[in-house]
Amino acid sequence: MSASMEHRPIPRLGRDVSVVGQGCWQLGADWGEVADDTATGILAAAADAGVTFFDTADVYGDGRSERLVGEFVHDRGREGFVVATKMGRRADPHVPEQFTADNLRRWNDRSRENLRDDTLDLVQLHCPPTPVYSTDAVFEILDEMVAEGRMRAYGVSVETVDEALTAIRREHVASVQIILNVLRRKPLEQVLGAAADAGVAIIARVPLASGMLSGRFGADTTFAPDDHRAFNRHGEAFDVGETFSGVPYDVGVQAAQRFAAIGSHGTPAQRALRWIIDQPGVTTVIPGASRPEQAVANAGAAALPPTSAEELIAYERLYDDLIREHVHDRW
Numbered sequence: 430m431s432a433s434m435e436h437r438p439i440p441r442l443g444r445d446v447s448v449v450g451q452g453c454w455q456l457g458a459d460w461g462e463v464a465d466d467t468a469t470g471i472l473a474a475a476a477d478a479g480v481t482f483f484d485t486a487d488v489y490g491d492g493r494s495e496r497l498v499g500e501f502v503h504d505r506g507r508e509g510f511v512v513a514t515k516m517g518r519r520a521d522p523h524v525p526e527q528f529t530a531d532n533l534r535r536w537n538d539r540s541r542e543n544l545r546d547d548t549l550d551l552v553q554l555h556c557p558p559t560p561v562y563s564t565d566a567v568f569e570i571l572d573e574m575v576a577e578g579r580m581r582a583y584g585v586s587v588e589t590v591d592e593a594l595t596a597i598r599r600e601h602v603a604s605v606q607i608i609l610n611v612l613r614r615k616p617l618e619q620v621l622g623a624a625a626d627a628g629v630a631i632i633a634r635v636p637l638a639s640g641m642l643s644g645r646f647g648a649d650t651t652f653a654p655d656d657h658r659a660f661n662r663h664g665e666a667f668d669v670g671e672t673f674s675g676v677p678y679d680v681g682v683q684a685a686q687r688f689a690a691i692g693s694h695g696t697p698a699q700r701a702l703r704w705i706i707d708q709p710g711v712t713t714v715i716p717g718a719s720r721p722e723q724a725v726a727n728a729g730a731a732a733l734p735p736t737s738a739e740e741l742i743a744y745e746r747l748y749d750d751l752i753r754e755h756v757h758d759r760w
């Protein structure tokens with residue numbers, strides 16, 4: 430375990446997780462090719478750097494990400510890790526009526542097989558249709574599934590602040606996964622406080638705005654056709670908020686350049702992660718990585734000094750000047 434890696438609790442799961450976790454979408458698909466040995470290298474690099482929390486989903490690579498994570502944590506020592514997966518995006522069509530007891534148990538069976546665990550640590554509803562959050566029957570089935578030993582706890586991955594607030598009011602929701610980064614500040618207003626008051630963990634996703642906040646991208650950058658940063662730029666395949674946080678590409682490039690010029694510790698990507706870690710109420714931040722070196726650098730954000738008061742002000746100004754009009758009222 431890394432000396433510099435802080436751990437924070439997921440109270441309703443009864444486990445602590447590293448404040449920097451590892452997002453595992455890249456290990457499946459939608460980001461272009463990631464070979465098996467690269468994928469395993471990313472998991473190993475993260476674990477060696479002190480990461481104990483992996484976030485995957487049953488649809489990432491149609492189960493490939495789950496299988497790679499399952500194989501890795503069982504090889505390394507299962508008890509050292511908390512694995513969160515997601516279910517619900519296999520629903521076809523993706524409508525509330527698909528969230529039946531049969532389907533939820535079938536999706537859960539498949540994840541248990543992929544992850545090689547009889548009892549999953551944490552299962553998140555994967556951005557379900559909004560009415561699902563208000564459907565008591567769905568949460569009663571999830572409670573039954575916990576009682577059956579299919580999973581230790583459940584949570585939700587949400588698109589909007591309103592969905593997060595609805596989910597936080599549910600008695601047994603252990604975690605809310607939400608987009609939170611320098612270009613997506615709305616969760617700071619109500620969600621983080623409500624979650625902290627209720628004892629609900631916050632898992633911050635898309636922390637680098639799909640890599641934008643590393644400052645590596647410019648007007649001429651191209652992405653592979655099978656990378657969502659090429660094919661979902663306008664929300665063609667799924668919620669556009671998942672791609673560059675929903676910020677128009679050219680605006681994002683401009684914001685990232687301004688962001689990179691603020692602050693001096695570590696790299697811009699590390700400062701972007703450190704800012705999230707510093708927000709009261711955040712449990713863990715889950716950057717994705719397409720190379721092992723990125724996983725190491727991202728874990729290193731936990732060792733950076735806290736974001737300074739000057740940086741906090743400059744980031745807020747950047748958001749108000751360039752970003753707020755594009756995202757604030759939408760999610």
Ligand SMILES: NC(=O)c1ccc[n+]([C@@H]2O[C@H](COP(=O)([O-])OP(=O)(O)OC[C@H]3O[C@@H](n4cnc5c(N)ncnc54)[C@H](OP(=O)(O)O)[C@@H]3O)[C@@H](O)[C@H]2O)c1
Pocket residue numbers: 451452453454455460484485515555556586587606634635636637638639640641643645671698699715716717718719720722723724726727
């Ligand atoms: N609906 C949902 O529940 C949902 C949706 C989205 C994501 N997630 C979860 O959240 C995780 C994180 O979000 P994300 O992966 O979409 O976006 P992200 O973490 O904001 O961006 C990941 C990308 O940033 C770049 N990157 C990572 N580390 C870097 C570093 N140290 N320096 C420079 N560039 C770096 C890489 O781009 P390159 O590939 O170009 O190198 C990487 O693919 C996912 O992996 C997934 O587990 C969940």
